[in-house]
Amino acid sequence: MEGLAWLAAAIAIAFLVLIVWSVARKGASELNLDLLTKGPAVTFLSTAKVGLANAFAGTIVIVGLAIAMALPVGILVAVYLNEFAPASIRNGVSLALDVLNGVPAIVIGIFVYGLFVLGHGQSGLAGSFALACLMLPLVARSTMEVLALVPNSLREAGLGLGIPQWRTTLSIVLPQTIGGIVTGTVLAVARVAGETAPLLFTSSIVGTQTSWNPRHALQSIPVAIFELSESPDPADHARAWAAALVLILFILFASLGGRWLATRSRTRMLSR
Amino acid sequence: MTSLDLTDAARRPFTGRRVRFGDVSLQVVAGTAAAAATVLVGLIVWKVVDGARPAISHEGVQFVWRIAWNPVLGREVFGAASFLFGTALTSLFALALAAPLAMGIALFLSELAPRGVRAPVTALVETLAAVPSVVIGLWGIFVLGPALQRYVEPALHSVLGFIPLFGPPGSAGPSIFTAIIVLTMMILPIVSSISRELFLGVPHELKEGALALGSTRWEMVRGVVFPYARGGIAAALILGLGRAVGEAIAVTQVIGGGVFIHWNLFDTGDTLASKIAESFQGAASDLEVSALFYLAVILLVFSLLANLTAQWIVWRVARAHGISRGGHA
Numbered sequence: 001m002e003g004l005a006w007l008a009a010a011i012a013i014a015f016l017v018l019i020v021w022s023v024a025r026k027g028a029s030e031l032n033l034d035l036l037t038k039g040p041a042v043t044f045l046s047t048a049k050v051g052l053a054n055a056f057a058g059t060i061v062i063v064g065l066a067i068a069m070a071l072p073v074g075i076l077v078a079v080y081l082n083e084f085a086p087a088s089i090r091n092g093v094s095l096a097l098d099v100l101n102g103v104p105a106i107v108i109g110i111f112v113y114g115l116f117v118l119g120h121g122q123s124g125l126a127g128s129f130a131l132a133c134l135m136l137p138l139v140a141r142s143t144m145e146v147l148a149l150v151p152n153s154l155r156e157a158g159l160g161l162g163i164p165q166w167r168t169t170l171s172i173v174l175p176q177t178i179g180g181i182v183t184g185t186v187l188a189v190a191r192v193a194g195e196t197a198p199l200l201f202t203s204s205i206v207g208t209q210t211s212w213n214p215r216h217a218l219q220s221i222p223v224a225i226f227e228l229s230e231s232p233d234p235a236d237h238a239r240a241w242a243a244a245l246v247l248i249l250f251i252l253f254a255s256l257g258g259r260w261l262a263t264r265s266r267t268r269m270l271s272r
Numbered sequence: 273m274t275s276l277d278l279t280d281a282a283r284r285p286f287t288g289r290r291v292r293f294g295d296v297s298l299q300v301v302a303g304t305a306a307a308a309a310t311v312l313v314g315l316i317v318w319k320v321v322d323g324a325r326p327a328i329s330h331e332g333v334q335f336v337w338r339i340a341w342n343p344v345l346g347r348e349v350f351g352a353a354s355f356l357f358g359t360a361l362t363s364l365f366a367l368a369l370a371a372p373l374a375m376g377i378a379l380f381l382s383e384l385a386p387r388g389v390r391a392p393v394t395a396l397v398e399t400l401a402a403v404p405s406v407v408i409g410l411w412g413i414f415v416l417g418p419a420l421q422r423y424v425e426p427a428l429h430s431v432l433g434f435i436p437l438f439g440p441p442g443s444a445g446p447s448i449f450t451a452i453i454v455l456t457m458m459i460l461p462i463v464s465s466i467s468r469e470l471f472l473g474v475p476h477e478l479k480e481g482a483l484a485l486g487s488t489r490w491e492m493v494r495g496v497v498f499p500y501a502r503g504g505i506a507a508a509l510i511l512g513l514g515r516a517v518g519e520a521i522a523v524t525q526v527i528g529g530g531v532f533i534h535w536n537l538f539d540t541g542d543t544l545a546s547k548i549a550e551s552f553q554g555a556a557s558d559l560e561v562s563a564l565f566y567l568a569v570i571l572l573v574f575s576l577l578a579n580l581t582a583q584w585i586v587w588r589v590a591r592a593h594g595i596s597r598g599g600h601a
Binding site for chain 2: 001002004005006007008009011012013015016018019020022023026072073076077079080081083084085089092093095096097098099100102103104105106107108110111113114115118133136137140164165166167169170190191193194195196197200201204205222225226229230237240241244247248251252255256259
């Protein structure tokens, strides 16, 4: 029986290795500077000089705005739940965050479609809001976890010196948690940067020109991979693999880096 | 807690002022954020149901068990039955494959693996969870699907062909079977990492007691670890099922589509989530868009039920074990 457990672990790792290896092998040949700096070909038949600059620009804008929306709200939610809220409210809002975390990404996409896109059209902002909905519970949960690690003696010391609670919270308690908040945000970005489903309905009907304006629909790397993978043209498949390689490198780097930061900040907090 | 009672606050020594403006405003701002997060859940439910309203009034409850998806103007008929069937088939098979694997991985990482191996293997398994679904789907289309179709499906068909599930392999690449394998990969890390934490939470006294009574390591796992973590494992499986049911992109890429009910795993199919994802640019009419919202309502109801059930199980288990797990489980 113990051998089977070894086998199960080997299967999981084999899955990961197979995927990363396939992406690296098929993506590397197509990976060049043009992919990052040039837009897709405008003409119908030409496959020369085709890049995905519009997708890279769009992902930067959409994910950046999603961080700007989810990060402050997530931190405030965590501060309220950990520092102020009575137990009953804390449990209730925690449950709501868990439920929000469990809502399928495609349903979030449909929700934002109904909220913003019907009537106003697609936009990068709508896509950012959809990603922010996915990030919010992750950021709030990870911030709550580090806030809970801040020793109460620090809060008491602040209050004992006559510092008001709001200043104690903002200038003594929160600065202790910055490492943890950064970690949580990096992991949340790693998670949502690869999300396709929320963007399909909110920011996918786009042209080929590179745009940085979030009030227009923006292309993104995951949506580009999705569309290229469904195309009948093998040249498109090659670009899909190359874009997948860039995406997977970014996400592996971010999530491994985030995990390393997490263990580091946790041991530092606990060793104090 | 900050007291808003002025007379009471005024009597307190050392406070200086009666009610601190900063305290109240931080509390109000942070409290508003918390309220907004809660309201967001309600808003999602309301907006999705609201979008489905035209389809609900046009199709009624029959939508749920009708097999149809005809967006032709004037003759529109929509039904969810084939997608419900496809969702159940793919996610239950994926769970059946992922559950034993996840238990094995969790046992390996919590009990069996040598110390130096645990941390890297745990990181690798969790990295599998970080691979975006669109990349898994891409791999599913061009690598996994063709491989399964060429080698695995004919072999399974020739040996187990008398079972309707293992019918003749389709001519094209996409199949329900590919979707099942892809979903298995996607829920494996979640179920195994939750189970691993559960196994690590089993008290040492119980494990050592079993070993001291002469049981082997496997008997200790079967007699102590599994029974202790049983409730939590159920919750982990439900969360894994919820993830499988809600996965749209990777499934859309590999499952092929089609509005019909059949048992052949090697043919194409569709799920609730994949139907929504593949129709994103092609909805012919407002009614079809609304029918997609209707599918989303079904998905949303399922995910809410799955989450609340899992939370309830965790809460009950925590109470039964007499341990408080802080504000959240």
